[in-house]
Amino acid sequence: MNIEKAWEILKKEGFKKTDKREQILEIFSQTEKYITARDILDVMMAEHPGMSYDTIYRNLSTFVDLGILEETELTGEKHFRMQCEADHHHHHFICMSCGNIKEINYCPMETLQNAIPGYEIENHKFEIYGNCPNCH
Amino acid sequence: MNIEKAWEILKKEGFKKTDKREQILEIFSQTEKYITARDILDVMMAEHPGMSYDTIYRNLSTFVDLGILEETELTGEKHFRMQCEADHHHHHFICMSCGNIKEINYCPMETLQNAIPGYEIENHKFEIYGNCPNCH
DNA sequence: ATTCTAATTCATAATCGTTACGATTTACAA
DNA sequence: TTGTAAATCGTAACGATTATGAATTAGAAT
Numbered sequence: 001m002n003i004e005k006a007w008e009i010l011k012k013e014g015f016k017k018t019d020k021r022e023q024i025l026e027i028f029s030q031t032e033k034y035i036t037a038r039d040i041l042d043v044m045m046a047e048h049p050g051m052s053y054d055t056i057y058r059n060l061s062t063f064v065d066l067g068i069l070e071e072t073e074l075t076g077e078k079h080f081r082m083q084c085e086a087d088h089h090h091h092h093f094i095c096m097s098c099g100n101i102k103e104i105n106y107c108p109m110e111t112l113q114n115a116i117p118g119y120e121i122e123n124h125k126f127e128i129y130g131n132c133p134n135c136h
Numbered sequence: 137m138n139i140e141k142a143w144e145i146l147k148k149e150g151f152k153k154t155d156k157r158e159q160i161l162e163i164f165s166q167t168e169k170y171i172t173a174r175d176i177l178d179v180m181m182a183e184h185p186g187m188s189y190d191t192i193y194r195n196l197s198t199f200v201d202l203g204i205l206e207e208t209e210l211t212g213e214k215h216f217r218m219q220c221e222a223d224h225h226h227h228h229f230i231c232m233s234c235g236n237i238k239e240i241n242y243c244p245m246e247t248l249q250n251a252i253p254g255y256e257i258e259n260h261k262f263e264i265y266g267n268c269p270n271c272h
Numbered sequence: 273a274t275t276c277t278a279a280t281t282c283a284t285a286a287t288c289g290t291t292a293c294g295a296t297t298t299a300c301a302a
Numbered sequence: 303t304t305g306t307a308a309a310t311c312g313t314a315a316c317g318a319t320t321a322t323g324a325a326t327t328a329g330a331a332t
Binding site: 076093104108112126130132 | 252258260262263267268
């Protein structure tokens with residue numbers, strides 16, 4: 001997702017255009033990796049020494065709710081990245097060296113659905129970790 | 137895994153037999169569910185008002201390292217349960233209502249391995265959430 | 273059995289990531 | 303230009319976890 005698309009969504013939902021939001025989106029648009037709230041804070045604190053935790057966390061949460069950001073929990077800490085453009089459901093390979101991700105156009109749930117009759121599946125987590133071609 | 141097996145491992149690795157460890161193992165042997173460090177604390181505080189956080193967290197970590205407990209992260213908090221007896225690799229369906237788990241004897245990695253040549257897979261996470269037959 | 277020592281626990285504080293809050297500022301609609 | 307709800311700031315509180323130094327204890331050595 002690009003910044004324009006993000007603002008479209010924000011506007012449509014009645015959120016205001018602020019410098020802080022613009023900068024957060026800017027940061028995400030410049031990386032493919034999953035990054036933390038702290039990562040954002042560190043970058044933004046440099047320009048705006050008076051940044052508030054609240055602003056970061058509140059906006060990250062808003063962006064996730066609106067489908068602008070994806071969220072995952074690597075080692076206990078929340079990590080975020082721009083929502084993929086892909087309109088189909090997919091998963092991610094996450095490189096443990098460089099942090100870049102690759103979309104995996106495969107979902108195991110297709111196969112699994114029939115294997116456990118009586119069980120009502122609501123959600124699933126499927127992530128693959130390792131080293132990408134550039135990192136080994 | 138049962139308590140005897142756990143002590144075998146602990147003894148073999150040179151860990152001492154203590155009341156606290158015995159009680160922690162006891163608690164895990166009595167449930168199938170994933171439970172938190174706080175859950176353990178609450179139970180043990182009842183009998184031993186002077187319990188220390190350190191004792192719980194240190195031992196949980198030790199048990200995970202030794203393969204006595206399984207660990208997963210549900211909603212940001214670490215959850216633990218006895219390591220499954222199953223000698224084959226497997227995954228879990230986790231009921232969001234009652235907390236019970238069901239072993240899933242299927243791993244998507246078999247299928248995926250060939251789909252991303254050049255990518256070195258080191259690890260993966262696959263968990264399914266929903267409601268079990270008893271809970272809907 | 274008694275002693276010794278490293279392992280374990282206790283008691284408590286610090287840390288880390290996150291959430292919450294009233295006061296102040298700001299975007300933007302009227 | 304003004305009014306108002308939204309957003310931010312500044313700061314504190316929170317929950318889960320880790321860390322620390324002192325006291326206790328399991329189990330080996332004597």
